[in-house]
Amino acid sequence: MMTPALELPSPSQWGWRKKPGGGWSINWTTLPEASKACRELLRCGCKNACKGRCKCQKAALQCTGLCQCSGQCSA
Structure with missing residues (x-):
């Protein structure tokens, strides 16, 4: 029985980085x-x-305007 070879996108396109010694890190x-x-x-x-x-x-x-003083504070 033959298994089709899938063409998958590289993990580097989905938030992963290739480690120098091999493997991937997020x-x-x-x-x-x-x-x-x-x-x-x-x-x-x-x-x-x-x-x-x-x-x-x-x-x-x-x-x-986010402040409780509504921007009215003075030094």
Whole structure:
């Protein structure tokens, strides 16, 4: 009985990397960590006056509409 030879795509096209010594290892992602890449999604919990505790200002960012202060924090 003859078995057909399947033409399968290379694992390198589906998130795997060829190891130098042979075999394959998974390449989970090439994207940077979300917390570092999306710093603008940082939000503070300041209600009125920050008093120097604002997360946004510590990260050298301006407060946005995501913040509890609605962007009203001041240095």
